[in-house]
Amino acid sequence: MVMMMTAVTISLKPLYAVIEIPSDSSLADAVETLSKRMILSAPVRNVDAPEDASWIDRYLGIVEFAGIAMWLLHQSEVAAHGTAVSAPGLSISGLAAKLGSFKFRRSASGINDRAGSEAAATSANSGTEAAASVSGSFFQSLISSDFYKNTKVGDISGSFRWAPFLALQTSDSFLTMLLLLSKYRMKSLPVVDLGEGKIENIITQSAVVHMLAECVGLPWFESWGTKKLSELGLPIMKPYRIIKVKEDEPVLRAFQLMQEKGIGGLPVVDGSGKKAIGNISVRDVQYLLTAPEIYKDYRSITAKDFLTAVRKYLHNHREPSAILQEVISCKRDETIKDIILRLDSAKIHRIYVVDEDDGVEGVITLRDIISKLVHEPRHYFGDFFDGVVPLPENSRV
Numbered sequence: 001m002v003m004m005m006t007a008v009t010i011s012l013k014p015l016y017a018v019i020e021i022p023s024d025s026s027l028a029d030a031v032e033t034l035s036k037r038m039i040l041s042a043p044v045r046n047v048d049a050p051e052d053a054s055w056i057d058r059y060l061g062i063v064e065f066a067g068i069a070m071w072l073l074h075q076s077e078v079a080a081h082g083t084a085v086s087a088p089g090l091s092i093s094g095l096a097a098k099l100g101s102f103k104f105r106r107s108a109s110g111i112n113d114r115a116g117s118e119a120a121a122t123s124a125n126s127g128t129e130a131a132a133s134v135s136g137s138f139f140q141s142l143i144s145s146d147f148y149k150n151t152k153v154g155d156i157s158g159s160f161r162w163a164p165f166l167a168l169q170t171s172d173s174f175l176t177m178l179l180l181l182s183k184y185r186m187k188s189l190p191v192v193d194l195g196e197g198k199i200e201n202i203i204t205q206s207a208v209v210h211m212l213a214e215c216v217g218l219p220w221f222e223s224w225g226t227k228k229l230s231e232l233g234l235p236i237m238k239p240y241r242i243i244k245v246k247e248d249e250p251v252l253r254a255f256q257l258m259q260e261k262g263i264g265g266l267p268v269v270d271g272s273g274k275k276a277i278g279n280i281s282v283r284d285v286q287y288l289l290t291a292p293e294i295y296k297d298y299r300s301i302t303a304k305d306f307l308t309a310v311r312k313y314l315h316n317h318r319e320p321s322a323i324l325q326e327v328i329s330c331k332r333d334e335t336i337k338d339i340i341l342r343l344d345s346a347k348i349h350r351i352y353v354v355d356e357d358d359g360v361e362g363v364i365t366l367r368d369i370i371s372k373l374v375h376e377p378r379h380y381f382g383d384f385f386d387g388v389v390p391l392p393e394n395s396r397v
Contacts, residue, residue: 018199020045023060023154027068030153035290040065040283043190043199044153055197060157065286070259071159139292167192175374181208182370205349205366213344225337232336232372235353235362242363244269247277251306258282265350267360268303274359276327276352278307284323322348329354
């Protein structure tokens, strides 16, 4: 399997031109571009780079909807304590007074270490209380502020450039792509044209799910895909380790947990703490910036309120979104092929494993699926990642 994946090279052709965001765009303009184009992230082009710059100097990184929102919330908190570092030419001394304070915690590297996770657990109550104090009008005030309208994307590059800015070439193998998206935890991968020095395509996790679904019927896929989840050791995570929020908890607590734990989504469960009533992913934070008016009547936005308000908004605007769907779930006795096809149909890359009473007892992500499909040959990347990206739990190498 590994030898075959190594032989297959990446030959994806872009369906659309890659949308770039100039580094001198304001956060407001960047959010508007992402929203209008219906994309969740885009490469940031360094406007100060010379014309003959290589691709690595031409781009600052990839900025995401979620990254902008989280940075703004973080700034409101540090401003409250007088420790925020202003962007060039900007003052945020009055930000906390105008917007209030939101407890937000993030490790310096962007990836939490064990000590950080333990500290997050001990401070959960205080974080939840602070998140609960944020009313629906908070976000209306936030996006109407001069700080939001004047801060440049380039000013916050430190918040999205902490990780290696890795890119693929069309000559790279399918295995390289799968390993970077799974074991090395990249969210998406730009494909660069070295001759032009530009990003010509971006491979997302959803695109990889679709690529796997397209392999249904091929001999190698059928021999693997017909195995049951339990045979493959899925789900990997133990039930007691599932990160979730109850329906009456503040929705900002959900986004806090995603950031603290380094996960892309979590289930919203009912009062019993067992049955999922919805799913919130990190991409859903975009609705706090693009449609703040839908929360204006809420004194505090709970996870259930958030799901209800966003679903109503999307339904009225006839906008497709995974958040409109019922919770996508499966049972342990289903096959991996069934799961891949369901993920592809729903345009998601996370599914919850439930018991006979529909209680959540596990979660399976694209990274989990890939980990059961391929493994990294010895010395495949050499020492490139040593000390750069921490290996995930249950790593096979």
